[in-house]
Amino acid sequence: MAELTYREAVARGIAQEMARDPDVIFFGEDVAKAGGVFKATVGLYEQFGPKRVRDTPISEQAIMGAAMGAAMTGLKPIAEIMFSDFFAVCFDYIANEFPKGRYMSNGQTKCPLVVRTGNGAGSRFGAQHSQSVENWCMMVPGLKVVAPSTPRDVIGLMAAAVRDPDPVIFFEHKSLYAVKGEVPDGEIVDTLGSAKVVRPGTDATVLALALMVPRALAAAEKLAAAHGIQVEVVDVRSLVPLDMQTILGSVGRTHRLFTVEENPRLCGWGAEIVSIVADEAFYDLDGPPVRITTPHIPLPAADNLEDIALPTVERIAQTIRRALEA
Amino acid sequence: MVKDTGSAIQEVTRSVHNDDIGEATRLELYRSQVIIREAEQRAYDLFLQNLVKGTSHLSLGQEAIAAGFATAMKPGDLSFCTYRGHAHTLARGVPVEKVLGELMQRDNGLMRGKGGSMHLTSEEHGVMGSYAIIGAHLPIACGAALRAQYKGHDDVSVCFFGDGTTNIGAFHEALNFAVIWKLPVVFVCENNHYMEYTAIHEVTAVKHPAADRAPAYGLDGIVVDGNDADIVYRTAQTAYAKARAGGGPSLIECLTYRHSGHSRADPGKYRPEGELERWKERDPVKIYRERLAQFGISEAAVTAIDTEVRKMVDDATQACIKAPPPPEDILFTDVYADGGWAWRN
Incomplete structure (x- = not known):
C-alpha cells in the first residue's frame, strides 16, 4: 500500500x-x-x-x-x-x-x-x-x-x-x-461500467462523479453530524456503460434520489439517470428526484464566482436536507 | 485542363515510348478503370430507377487515379477514401455486387446496408473506410502509418481526397504530423476542379490547391495528369517506394474532372459551357484504350475485358435487385465490440 x-x-x-x-x-x-x-x-x-x-x-x-x-x-x-x-x-x-x-x-x-x-x-x-x-x-x-x-x-x-x-x-x-x-501495491485492474457505493446510508441516494464525489461525501458527513441524516453516496465512475443496477438498488433502499453534477444543468448526466429511475423505479421513490448542478452558465474566472457556480458542500447538504424535510 | 501542366503532357509523350509498365499491368490498369466506369454508370442508372437510395458521389471521369494508385499497391497496403470512394473500393478488388448492394442498401451489400454509399469499407481488401467528413481521414491515415512505422511493417497508407479538402484544418494538421514523424503515408488529392458546386480556384489562395501547399510542409509540390493511368501508376510507385524506404510522406495532386455532378442531386449546371466536353476528350478510359493500341495490345484483348466487365456488372445488378433488404435485427449489432449496443446494465 x-x-x-x-x-x-x-x-x-x-x-x-x-x-x-x-x-x-x-x-x-x-x-x-x-x-x-x-x-x-x-x-x-x-x-x-x-x-x-x-x-x-x-x-x-x-x-x-x-x-x-x-x-x-x-x-x-x-x-x-x-x-x-x-x-x-x-x-x-x-x-x-x-x-x-x-x-x-x-x-x-x-x-x-x-x-x-x-x-x-x-x-x-x-x-x-x-x-x-x-x-x-x-x-x-x-x-x-x-x-x-x-x-x-x-x-x-x-x-x-x-x-x-x-x-x-x-x-x-x-x-x-x-x-x-x-x-495497493501491484497491478490494479478495475471494471468499466461499475458504480461504487462509497458511503452506505438509508435516507437518500446521492449520485456523484469525479470532483463531486468528495463534496458529496463531505456533505453526507455534515448531514449525519448535524441532522442525523444518513445518505448513501454512489460514485457513478462510468457514464457509459452505466451501472443502473447499483443505482436502482440504492434507490430501492433509500427511496430518495439526488444527483450532484458539475456539468451545466441542461442535459447533464443526472438528467438521463433521473429519467431512467422515473421510468423504472417511480414507485420506489418517496419524493421527487433532485438534481444539484452548476447553473446553465459559462464558468467565470473569478474565484468567488466560480466557487458559487459549482455545487458546494454547503449547497449539497442544504438541498438534501430541505428536500428530505419538505 | 492539362495545358497548365507542361510536365504532365511531357509525361504522356514519354510514356508512349516507355514500356516500363508492361502488358499484364497495363491490362490490369485498363480493367480496373473499366470496372469503375461500368459500375459507376450502373449506379447512376440505378438512381434513375430509384433503386439506389440516399446520396451517391460518382467517380466517372476520375477512374485513372483509383486504378493507378491501387494497381501499384501491394496486398496489405491501406486505402483511406472519402465519400467519393466507390472507385477506390472497386480498385482494391472489392466485388461489384458488394458495392452496388451497399448503394442499393441490400443485405448483400459490403456492410449490409449499415454504412451506405459514403462509407464503403472492406478491411480484407485494405479499404480502411470511406469518410464523409471532409479531412477526417488524413489524420487517421497518419495513425495507420504510425502503426506501420512503430511495428516495422512495410505497408503504406494511401489517403485519397478532393481539392476541397485542402482548405480544411485537418489537411494541414495531418501534413505537418506526417512530416515531423516521417510517416509512410501518401496523400492523394484528386483535383477535379470543383469543391462540391464551386470552382476550387474561386475559394483557394493558390493555383494548385494541394501541390502549392506542399512546400509549406517541406514536401515537393507534385502535380500530375490524373487522367493518364500510366502517369498515375508511376507516380504511385515512386511515392510508395519512398514511404517504404523510410523517406516519409508524399503529397500528390492529380488533375482530373468529374463527368457527373457532385452528388446525385447535382446536375452540374454551374460548369461553363463546353468544359465537360473538353475534358471528355481526355476521358481516362478513352486515353487508355489508345494507349493499349499504341503498345500493340490487340483489340480482341481489350474487347474481352469490356465484355467480361459488362457481364460482371449486369450479373451484380441482377443479384442486388434480387437481394433482400437487411434484416431488422442488425439495427442493434456492432455498436460496441461485444457485438451489441448495451450501454447500461
Whole structure:
C-alpha cells in the first residue's frame, strides 16, 4: 500500500499498461519531455522512450485521428487532449469517427483507444479551460465514458480502459490531481461500467462523479453530524456503460434520489439517470428526484464566482436536507 | 485542363515510348478503370430507377487515379477514401455486387446496408473506410502509418481526397504530423476542379490547391495528369517506394474532372459551357484504350475485358435487385465490440 496523488496515479496507470503491452503507445501535447502540463505523465518518457511516448504539435484533430488510425490497425493508443474544452476542436473524432466505424462497417473495423483529458473547474481558468464536458461524450452511441474520483480508481479504470476493445474517453479532474489516496501495491485492474457505493446510508441516494464525489461525501458527513441524516453516496465512475443496477438498488433502499453534477444543468448526466429511475423505479421513490448542478452558465474566472457556480458542500447538504424535510 | 501542366503532357509523350509498365499491368490498369466506369454508370442508372437510395458521389471521369494508385499497391497496403470512394473500393478488388448492394442498401451489400454509399469499407481488401467528413481521414491515415512505422511493417497508407479538402484544418494538421514523424503515408488529392458546386480556384489562395501547399510542409509540390493511368501508376510507385524506404510522406495532386455532378442531386449546371466536353476528350478510359493500341495490345484483348466487365456488372445488378433488404435485427449489432449496443446494465 502506498499513498499516491491522483496525478501520480495517472502516470502509474499508464506505466502499468505500457509495461504489460508493447502495443500501448502514448502521445499528446507536452506529455513526453515536459511530463504533461499537469505533471500527470512525469517519468513515462524516461521509462518508455521516444518511440512510445511522444510530444505532438498543437493539432487536436491530428492527435485524435492518429490515435484512431493506430487503433484500427493494431495498436492501443492513449492520446491526451490537454483540456477537455478542446474536444470542441476535434469533436468530429469523438462524435463521428471513433464511435461509428464499427457500426457502419458492419463490425469490420475496431477502435480500441483511450483519450484522456483534464476536465472540470476549480483552477480559475475561466469559461474555456474549466468545463465539465462528460455529457458531450455520454450522448454519442459507441463511446465509453469514465471519470474516476480517487487515485486507486484512476489506475484501475485506466487499465480497464486500455484493455477495453472500444473507444474510451477518460476524464481526469484537474482539481483532483493533487489529492492523495491509498493505492495497493501491484497491478490494479478495475471494471468499466461499475458504480461504487462509497458511503452506505438509508435516507437518500446521492449520485456523484469525479470532483463531486468528495463534496458529496463531505456533505453526507455534515448531514449525519448535524441532522442525523444518513445518505448513501454512489460514485457513478462510468457514464457509459452505466451501472443502473447499483443505482436502482440504492434507490430501492433509500427511496430518495439526488444527483450532484458539475456539468451545466441542461442535459447533464443526472438528467438521463433521473429519467431512467422515473421510468423504472417511480414507485420506489418517496419524493421527487433532485438534481444539484452548476447553473446553465459559462464558468467565470473569478474565484468567488466560480466557487458559487459549482455545487458546494454547503449547497449539497442544504438541498438534501430541505428536500428530505419538505 | 492539362495545358497548365507542361510536365504532365511531357509525361504522356514519354510514356508512349516507355514500356516500363508492361502488358499484364497495363491490362490490369485498363480493367480496373473499366470496372469503375461500368459500375459507376450502373449506379447512376440505378438512381434513375430509384433503386439506389440516399446520396451517391460518382467517380466517372476520375477512374485513372483509383486504378493507378491501387494497381501499384501491394496486398496489405491501406486505402483511406472519402465519400467519393466507390472507385477506390472497386480498385482494391472489392466485388461489384458488394458495392452496388451497399448503394442499393441490400443485405448483400459490403456492410449490409449499415454504412451506405459514403462509407464503403472492406478491411480484407485494405479499404480502411470511406469518410464523409471532409479531412477526417488524413489524420487517421497518419495513425495507420504510425502503426506501420512503430511495428516495422512495410505497408503504406494511401489517403485519397478532393481539392476541397485542402482548405480544411485537418489537411494541414495531418501534413505537418506526417512530416515531423516521417510517416509512410501518401496523400492523394484528386483535383477535379470543383469543391462540391464551386470552382476550387474561386475559394483557394493558390493555383494548385494541394501541390502549392506542399512546400509549406517541406514536401515537393507534385502535380500530375490524373487522367493518364500510366502517369498515375508511376507516380504511385515512386511515392510508395519512398514511404517504404523510410523517406516519409508524399503529397500528390492529380488533375482530373468529374463527368457527373457532385452528388446525385447535382446536375452540374454551374460548369461553363463546353468544359465537360473538353475534358471528355481526355476521358481516362478513352486515353487508355489508345494507349493499349499504341503498345500493340490487340483489340480482341481489350474487347474481352469490356465484355467480361459488362457481364460482371449486369450479373451484380441482377443479384442486388434480387437481394433482400437487411434484416431488422442488425439495427442493434456492432455498436460496441461485444457485438451489441448495451450501454447500461
